[in-house]
Structure formats: C-alpha cells, structure tokens
Amino acid sequence: MSKLWSDIVHKLTPYVPGEQPKLDDLVKLNTNENPYGPSPRVLEALKLEAADSLRLYPDPNSDALKAVIAEVHHLKANQVFVGNGSDEVLAHTFQALLKHDKPLLFPDITYSFYPVYCGLYDIEYKAIALADDFTINIDDYDQLNGGIIFPNPNAPTGIPLALMQIETLLQKNTQSVVVIDEAYVDFGTESAVNLIHRYPNLLVTHTFSKARSLAGLRVGYALGSADLIEALMRVKDSFNSYPIDRFASAGAIAAMQDATYFEQTCSKVIETRERLVKELTVLGFDVLPSGANFIFAKHQLKGGAELTALLREKSIIVRHFKSPIRIAAYLRITIGTDAQSKKLISALKELL
Amino acid sequence: MSKLWSDIVHKLTPYVPGEQPKLDDLVKLNTNENPYGPSPRVLEALKLEAADSLRLYPDPNSDALKAVIAEVHHLKANQVFVGNGSDEVLAHTFQALLKHDKPLLFPDITYSFYPVYCGLYDIEYKAIALADDFTINIDDYDQLNGGIIFPNPNAPTGIPLALMQIETLLQKNTQSVVVIDEAYVDFGTESAVNLIHRYPNLLVTHTFSKARSLAGLRVGYALGSADLIEALMRVKDSFNSYPIDRFASAGAIAAMQDATYFEQTCSKVIETRERLVKELTVLGFDVLPSGANFIFAKHQLKGGAELTALLREKSIIVRHFKSPIRIAAYLRITIGTDAQSKKLISALKELL
Numbered sequence: 223m224s225k226l227w228s229d230i231v232h233k234l235t236p237y238v239p240g241e242q243p244k245l246d247d248l249v250k251l252n253t254n255e256n257p258y259g260p261s262p263r264v265l266e267a268l269k270l271e272a273a274d275s276l277r278l279y280p281d282p283n284s285d286a287l288k289a290v291i292a293e294v295h296h297l298k299a300n301q302v303f304v305g306n307g308s309d310e311v312l313a314h315t316f317q318a319l320l321k322h323d324k325p326l327l328f329p330d331i332t333y334s335f336y337p338v339y340c341g342l343y344d345i346e347y348k349a350i351a352l353a354d355d356f357t358i359n360i361d362d363y364d365q366l367n368g369g370i371i372f373p374n375p376n377a378p379t380g381i382p383l384a385l386m387q388i389e390t391l392l393q394k395n396t397q398s399v400v401v402i403d404e405a406y407v408d409f410g411t412e413s414a415v416n417l418i419h420r421y422p423n424l425l426v427t428h429t430f431s432k433a434r435s436l437a438g439l440r441v442g443y444a445l446g447s448a449d450l451i452e453a454l455m456r457v458k459d460s461f462n463s464y465p466i467d468r469f470a471s472a473g474a475i476a477a478m479q480d481a482t483y484f485e486q487t488c489s490k491v492i493e494t495r496e497r498l499v500k501e502l503t504v505l506g507f508d509v510l511p512s513g514a515n516f517i518f519a520k521h522q523l524k525g526g527a528e529l530t531a532l533l534r535e536k537s538i539i540v541r542h543f544k545s546p547i548r549i550a551a552y553l554r555i556t557i558g559t560d561a562q563s564k565k566l567i568s569a570l571k572e573l574l
Numbered sequence: 575m576s577k578l579w580s581d582i583v584h585k586l587t588p589y590v591p592g593e594q595p596k597l598d599d600l601v602k603l604n605t606n607e608n609p610y611g612p613s614p615r616v617l618e619a620l621k622l623e624a625a626d627s628l629r630l631y632p633d634p635n636s637d638a639l640k641a642v643i644a645e646v647h648h649l650k651a652n653q654v655f656v657g658n659g660s661d662e663v664l665a666h667t668f669q670a671l672l673k674h675d676k677p678l679l680f681p682d683i684t685y686s687f688y689p690v691y692c693g694l695y696d697i698e699y700k701a702i703a704l705a706d707d708f709t710i711n712i713d714d715y716d717q718l719n720g721g722i723i724f725p726n727p728n729a730p731t732g733i734p735l736a737l738m739q740i741e742t743l744l745q746k747n748t749q750s751v752v753v754i755d756e757a758y759v760d761f762g763t764e765s766a767v768n769l770i771h772r773y774p775n776l777l778v779t780h781t782f783s784k785a786r787s788l789a790g791l792r793v794g795y796a797l798g799s800a801d802l803i804e805a806l807m808r809v810k811d812s813f814n815s816y817p818i819d820r821f822a823s824a825g826a827i828a829a830m831q832d833a834t835y836f837e838q839t840c841s842k843v844i845e846t847r848e849r850l851v852k853e854l855t856v857l858g859f860d861v862l863p864s865g866a867n868f869i870f871a872k873h874q875l876k877g878g879a880e881l882t883a884l885l886r887e888k889s890i891i892v893r894h895f896k897s898p899i900r901i902a903a904y905l906r907i908t909i910g911t912d913a914q915s916k917k918l919i920s921a922l923k924e925l926l
Binding site: 224225226227228229230231234235236237238239242244250253255256257258259260264265266268269271272273274275276277278279280281282306307309310313317318319320321322338339341342397398399423431435436437438439440449450453455456457459460461462463464465466467468469470473 | 576577578579580581582583586587588589590591594596602605607608609610611612616617618620621623624625626627628629630631632633634658659661662665669670671672673674690691693694749750751775783787788789790791792801802805807808809811812813814815816817818819820821822825
C-alpha cells in the first residue's frame with residue numbers, strides 16, 4: 223500500500239531513541255535522565271491540575287509559562303518559544319529557520335536527530351568533521367551556509383565549547399541563524415543566552431527533560447530575538463494550536479520557580495560525575511572532558527559494543543553508537559546517583 | 575530580520591483557534607469543549623503520575639495507550655497511531671499521506687485548519703463547495719485527487735453524513751487516502767471505524783478533547799490499516815520521539831476504560847442539544863441538523879457578527895466565522911449544560 227504514502231515518507235530514516243526498558247530494577251544510564259525526581263513543589267503543582275478544568279483547552283500561547291521562562295533568563299516573553307519537548311522545538315526550528323538554498327552545517331558527530339530533521343523537511347546539509355580530539359573547531363564553520371546548529375556541550379561527546387568561541391562564530395556568521403542546543407548546559411557549561419541581546423540571529427534551545435528532571439512531561443523552549451521567535455510561532459500555529467497541555471505548563475512553571483532545588487540537583491550530578499570520571503580512569507578508561515550529565519568514555523582494551531552487552535547482562539544499560547566508526551569504541555554513560563555509580567564500577571571491575 | 579526565515583514561513587497563514595479567555599464567570603460556548611469534566615477514574619489515574627517517575631522519558635511508542643484504544647475499537651495495536659492532540663495527528667497525516675502530485679479534496683466549508691496544513695507542507699488542494707443545504711455531496715469527490723479529507727459530522731455545520739455515503743465514496747475512491755475526521759462523532763454520528771477492515775485506504779481520526787472531556791490533556795489518535803499507520807509512525811519518529819507525556823498517556827488510558835461515564839456524558843450533551851434546538855427554533859433561529867456537540871444556527875432577522883457581539887456583552891461567548899460569506903449569518907454554539915442553555919436562551923430573549 224505504500225503508493226498511498228507521500229514521497230517523503232519513503233525516504234525517511236527515523237531517529238531511534240535510547241531504549242526505554244519496561245523492566246524495573248535496571249541501572250538505567252542510557253538516556254541522560256536526571257537521577258533525581260522533580261522538585262516537591264513541581265509535584266504539588268501537578269496534582270492540582272488533575273481537576274475538572276481538564277475539559278478546557280490550555281492557553282494556546284502558554285503565556286504564563288513564557289513569562290516565567292523570560293524572567294529567569296532576563297528576556298521578554300516575545301523572545302521565548304515553548305514546545306512539546308525540545309525535539310518539537312528543534313523540528314519547528316529546522317522547518318522555520320534552517321531551510322534555505324545553502325547547506326545547513328553541523329558536526330559529523332552530534333545529536334543524531336539533526337540529519338533526521340533534514341530528511342523530514344528536505345534540507346541540504348553538510349556534516350563538518352570534529353577535530354581529532356572530538357572538539358568543535360569554529361573556524362571550520364566559516365563557509366557558505368544556510369544555518370549552523372550544534373549542541374553545547376556537544377552530544378554524545380559531552381565536550382563543552384567556550385562561550386568566547388561561540389561569540390567569535392556569531393561575529394563572523396551574521397547572515398544565517400546559529401542554533402546552540404543547550405539541552406545539557408546546566409551541568410557545567412557556559413550558556414550563550416546572554417549573547418541573544420547582541421546577536422539577533424542566535425537561537426538557544428533548552429529542555430526540561432534533563433536538569434529540571436521532567437523528561438516525562440515533555441517541555442522544551444527556544445530563546446532568541448522576537449523575529450526568530452515569530453517564525454517559530456507561525457509554524458507552530460500552522461501545526462498544532464495547543465502543544466503544551468495543562469500539566470506540562472503547570473509543572474514547567476513550578477520547576478522554573480524552584481531555583482534552589484534545580485541548583486542542588488545539578489551540583490549533585492556534577493559531583494557524582496567528577497568522582498565517576500576518576501574511578502573510570504583508574505579502571506583504564508579514557509574519558510572525554512564533560513560539561514553534561516553524561517560522559518563519553520572508551521576502555522583501552524575492551525570494545526564499546528562488547529562492554530555494553532556485558533553490562534546489560536549485569537542489568538546496567540548504557541548507550542552505544544555503532545557508527546560513525548570513530549566513536550564505536552565509546553560508551554555514553556548517563557550520570558546517575560552515587561549508588562548507581564558504585565554498581566557500575568563494581569560491575570566493570572568484575573568484567574575487566 | 576525576516577531574511578532569516580525559511581521561505582515557507584513567509585507564505586503561512588496560521589490557524590486561529592477560538593478564544594481561550596482568561597476571565598472566569600463566562601458562559602464559554604465557543605470552542606466545543608465538554609461541559610462535564612473527565613471521569614473521576616481519570617482524575618485518580620492522573621494524580622498517580624505526579625511522582626518521581628517524571629524524571630524518566632515516557633514510552634516513545636505509547637504501547638499501553640495504543641493497546642487500550644485498539645481494544646475499544648476492535649483493531650490491532652499496529653492499526654492505531656497516537657499524537658499530541660488530533661491536530662498533531664492531522665498535521666502528520668497531511669505530510670505523510672495527503673501530499674501527492676494530484677490535489678487534495680475537502681469541502682469549502684469545513685475545519686479551517688485543513689488549508690493551513692496545506693500551506694505548511696506545500697500541498698495543492700481543491701475546495702469542493704457544499705450543497706445549498708450545507709451537506710457534503712459525495713459525487714462531487716468522484717474526480718482526480720491525491721487524497722480526500724472531511725470531518726464527520728462536518729465542522730462548523732455539525733451536519734452528519736450517513737455511513738452508507740462514506741462507503742460509496744470508498745468503493746469509488748481506492749487509489750488515494752480518505753480521511754474521516756471524527757472529532758465529534760460520539761455525539762450522535764455513525765462512525766466509519768468498522769470500514770477500516772475492508773478499506774485499507776481509510777484513515778479515521780479521533781480526539782480525547784471533546785467526548786472524553788480532556789481538551790486540557792492533548793491526545794488524539796488515528797485508526798487505519800497497518801500500512802497507513804506505518805507512514806504516520808515514520809513521520810512522527812522523524813519529528814518527535816516522545817509526543818505523549820506521562821499524564822496524557824495515563825489520563826487517556828483511564829478515559830478509554832470508563833465507557834459508562836463516557837456514554838452518560840455524551841447522552842447528556844445530546845439531550846441538552848435537542849432541547850436547545852427546539853428553544854432556538856421558537857426564538858426564530860434556523861438550526862442545521864447536528865450530530866455534534868455544537869450547533870450551527872442563524873437568526874432570521876439578526877446577523878451573526880452582531881449577535882455574537884451582543885452575547886459577548888452578556889458574558890456569553892459563541893464562535894462566529896466572518897468568511898466565507900455563506901456562513902457569516904451563523905453562530906456556532908457549543909452545547910453546554912442545561913443551566914448554560916438557560917442563560918443563553920434568556921440572554922437571547924432580551925436581545926431579540
């Protein structure tokens with residue numbers, strides 16, 4: 223029946239997310255979720271939404287949520303766009319701001335959803351090789367382009383790029399949109415949000431799924447000049463009037479308002495990361511520098527696929543990418559609790 | 575800065591949803607919400623989701639929800655697609671199944687989001703005029719096409735089309751996808767779901783926003799052959815891995831499982847509708863036959879825009895469409911509670 227499909231469907235290679243196992247009792251270190259649940263204030267706010275008012279549509283513009291996000295980032299509400307997870311925000315961004323006659327640029331090793339969006343919207347792109355040490359060299363992006371996008375810190379390497387480098391890129395690249403995908407920025411990477419005031423072609427995306435402990439709620443946002451945000455609103459309002467449900471809005475507002483809880487959990491994750499890096503190094507791992515809630519590490523002797531499979535047998539799930547070949551030796555390990563780190567380390571000691 | 579926008583953004587004419595007023599104490603009869611809140615079992619299920627588990631992603635495939643929907647409709651799980659409201663389901667449908675070399679057909683007076691999706695995905699379409707009595711004449715759709723879509727009952731007229739007519743259309747039209755948008759079907763219109771077994775090119779869309787009282791939760795679904803559903807999955811997995819958050823999934827599952835509550839509230843809405851139609855007729859309104867939770871009515875003397883404005887002054891909101899001119903005399907009135915009907919009727923008595 224595939225004659226019934228639109229042409230584009232035949233050509234798609236959909237994104238494959240990390241496994242969401244339906245078993246309990248796993249040490250789940252594969253999809254970069256926060257090991258700590260959301261703030262108690264968030265849970266209280268969410269319980270209040272389980273009410274008769276669910277019969278009514280939510281605010282199509284999510285004004286209350288945008289106001290809170292704007293306040294936290296010292297921006298105006300018309301510089302904020304919200305979506306059903308940062309994946310939806312990115313999808314609209316690709317269609318609204320990154321589809322041009324010239325190729326979109328992004329690293330060859332990066333969030334693997336980017337080429338998928340290009341397939342969905344028929345966007346030409348050029349993958350720019352990371353340097354030998356897996357860093358992004360911004361000079362490589364100084365070429366004809368219809369847009370530039372990369373995560374900071376990058377995924378799945380976790381390596382942060384200094385803010386000065388991003389500013390240099392923005393100074394040179396003024397004629398197309400530069401998207402900095404800051405999904406993991408709160409775990410020790412410098413944010414580019416403050417550059418929005420000076421660079422109207424800068425869009426920064428954030429998520430509630432990582433540092434805000436709300437992957438189950440699906441909220442992400444973009445920050446940028448009112449012009450960029452307007453393009454996203456036009457696409458959103460041509461796609462789905464009400465992408466943010468009442469729970470998503472209430473939970474995200476409460477999460478933004480509880481700065482103390484947010485800072486505490488981020489600090490705990492960073493501390494656990496630093497301890498884990500040391501212990502893995504002792505066990506013979508090379509660990510890339512991480513500004514994220516995950517690390518990218520390879521063992522000096524055992525391969526990535528093999529180690530992933532062996533850990534799985536011990537009920538520990540990490541993420542492994544078969545391709546490109548340059549990263550096939552690596553494991554991407556989400557930072558969990560200290561107790562989870564301990565289980566991982568003792569499992570590795572048995573295996574190695 | 576609009577040089578930064580993709581070409582498509584300049585051409586879009588976004589959909590404008592009905593007003594979601596931020597004032598209380600209004601009689602809100604403008605966006606076809608259910609006057610009755612969700613089932614108590616739904617609220618209980620939702621409260622349980624306000625938990626630590628929100629730190630984890632939801633199931634990207636929403637398997638549990640699909641299983642329950644499949645069971646209710648006597649289909650297999652691979653014949654079910656779920657999305658973030660039926661608007662998202664429709665958006666993916668336009669991109670995945672309705673974009674072809676030949677024009678998409680839909681009524682000239684119908685859900686006004688359809689031409690917006692065509693703009694977003696650059697789909698050629700042909701609007702087919704409704705008959706003089708505002709009914710859909712299926713013979714008019716017997717022509718070259720890349721797909722056919724209409725709501726049943728149609729919006730904003732509320733007029734239902736007999737199932738036999740839909741089957742005749744499917745018998746003639748076998749080479750392109752026929753989408754029956756059944757957002758309002760549970761209020762007294764015959765569903766085409768059972769035809770799915772015989773017509774692999776039939777897709778039927780439903781929503782939790784109307785009969786299931788969950789507009790605030792954002793869940794919709796499509797039913798069809800596994801082939802059609804696969805196309806939607808491919809697009810969804812190239813757009814957003816996790817469109818259905820944990821609350822949306824839990825609430826929708828509980829709503830599907832409470833058939834008694836669902837039938838009771840639908841019956842109440844239908845009874846209120848029948849009483850309201852009689853009273854409006856006495857007041858000099860012509861009311862189109864409705865199989866929906868709204869009616870489309872014009873007064874024999876007063877214009878639609880004027881009446882809408884006058885009702886607004888009395889804190890009653892109904893929906894009015896300025897164009898096309900054929901429907902400018904009409905009000906679209908959502909069926910509320912009997913008490914809301916009473917307020918509407920007494921306001922109209924003062925005004926007329």
